[in-house]
Amino acid sequence: MQEICELCGSDALEGVYTPERSTRGITVHICGRCGLVQSLPRADRAPRAAAAVSGGADWGNVRYGKGFRTKIAVDAVLRQCDPQAHFSLLDVGSNRGSFARALLSAAPHAHITAVEPDERVAQSCAGLARTELQVSRIEDAALETGRFDILHSCHTIEHLAHPAHVLDDHHRVLKDGGRLVLDAPNIAILGADDIVEEWFIDKHLYHFSERTLSRMVEAAGFAIVEKADRGDAANLFLVARKADAVDSAVAADPQEVEKAYELMTSYVATRAHNMAALVAVAAELHALAPKGVAMWGAGRIFDSLVTHGRFDARALRLLIDTHLKAHVGERHGCALAGPEDLIQAKPGVIVVMSRGFADAIAAEARKFAPAAEILLYTDLLSRARTRLAA
Numbered sequence: 001m002q003e004i005c006e007l008c009g010s011d012a013l014e015g016v017y018t019p020e021r022s023t024r025g026i027t028v029h030i031c032g033r034c035g036l037v038q039s040l041p042r043a044d045r046a047p048r049a050a051a052a053v054s055g056g057a058d059w060g061n062v063r064y065g066k067g068f069r070t071k072i073a074v075d076a077v078l079r080q081c082d083p084q085a086h087f088s089l090l091d092v093g094s095n096r097g098s099f100a101r102a103l104l105s106a107a108p109h110a111h112i113t114a115v116e117p118d119e120r121v122a123q124s125c126a127g128l129a130r131t132e133l134q135v136s137r138i139e140d141a142a143l144e145t146g147r148f149d150i151l152h153s154c155h156t157i158e159h160l161a162h163p164a165h166v167l168d169d170h171h172r173v174l175k176d177g178g179r180l181v182l183d184a185p186n187i188a189i190l191g192a193d194d195i196v197e198e199w200f201i202d203k204h205l206y207h208f209s210e211r212t213l214s215r216m217v218e219a220a221g222f223a224i225v226e227k228a229d230r231g232d233a234a235n236l237f238l239v240a241r242k243a244d245a246v247d248s249a250v251a252a253d254p255q256e257v258e259k260a261y262e263l264m265t266s267y268v269a270t271r272a273h274n275m276a277a278l279v280a281v282a283a284e285l286h287a288l289a290p291k292g293v294a295m296w297g298a299g300r301i302f303d304s305l306v307t308h309g310r311f312d313a314r315a316l317r318l319l320i321d322t323h324l325k326a327h328v329g330e331r332h333g334c335a336l337a338g339p340e341d342l343i344q345a346k347p348g349v350i351v352v353m354s355r356g357f358a359d360a361i362a363a364e365a366r367k368f369a370p371a372a373e374i375l376l377y378t379d380l381l382s383r384a385r386t387r388l389a390a
């Protein structure tokens with residue numbers, strides 16, 4: 001079947017990249033007309049994978065960044081409506097309920113409808129006051145027209161087979177003038193100097209830029225009223241108002257197409273370079289092993305260090321990951337620990353394996369192990385790249 005672009009309807013979709021270890025055999029395509037980056041084939045109603053985090057491309061069930069985005073979203077909702085008012089909010093992809101809980105306590109008269117397809121996490125919202133839980137895909141939720149004042153959707157839109165249709169439905173279920181609060185991963189991260197992980201995971205079918213996401217939202221009949229700070233290369237955040245129906249035709253955008261190609265080229269080249277540098281990073285860390293090395297962050301960057309840098313995880317004294325620890329017991333043969341284990345382990349070195357949260361993690365690590373030397377992944381990688389270039 002001929003696939004067409006979800007944003008502009010063109011059939012000019014060109015396959016530009018095959019992610020490593022995709023279990024679904026996906027290929028990343030660029031629309032030659034509007035520049036939207038999208039993965040094909042689209043998984044509509046595909047069976048859900050086990051809660052595995054074993055491969056480069058199957059992190060679907062561990063939505064890593066979601067919890068961290070709660071405060072930003074709650075603050076945005078409270079800017080849009082009176083916290084003391086009675087209002088009705090739809091939380092799309094409520095996950096473990098961190099947003100719902102934060103909003104309920106900040107807005108004492110808010111009523112939430114939480115929609116979450118994954119039974120394993122949905123029940124976290126069961127029994128919450130002023131909250132109605134619907135275990136369902138948003139596409140199947142069949143919600144009443146004009147029912148909600150606010151709709152919150154965080155790191156969900158990129159998972160949908162047909163996000164433009166779902167945005168049309170978001171428009172339908174909102175009251176006139178209702179607000180859409182939307183958060184999604186930002187493809188701009190592909191331009192980062194220290195990118196090393198496979199960014200194109202199987203469960204993400206769309207890879208939005210600020211431009212392509214804004215256009216899709218506008219085409220669904222919304223007017224954007226707030227956009228996040230452009231300095232955030234990892235997330236796209238916007239607030240939009242339900243406007244009157246607008247012309248949903250999406251014009252060609254050659255500049256965006258060019259940007260998408262440039263970004264993909266940069267990603268492939270930078271990543272290849274960084275994967276080679278990871279071998280040197282691994283060697284440096286092996287040499288530090290006698291001092292006792294603790295690593296904080298067992299996610300995709302750590303995966304890359306083991307897989308591409310051939311790092312032996314058994315060289316670690318401790319592997320910390322507060323988030324993953326809740327889902328899995330070990331990574332690459334190394335048991336997962338919590339920050340408090342640093343007190344007993346007394347490592348000489350703590351390596352922070354995170355990009356977006358490096359400073360926060362380093363500060364936390366200092367509390368538990370004030371004597372340890374702290375090394376950031378970004379610095380290790382940058383030193384290795386310089387050596388490689390020499």
Ligand SMILES: [Zn+2]
Nearest residue numbers: 005008031034
């Ligand atoms: Zn297109």
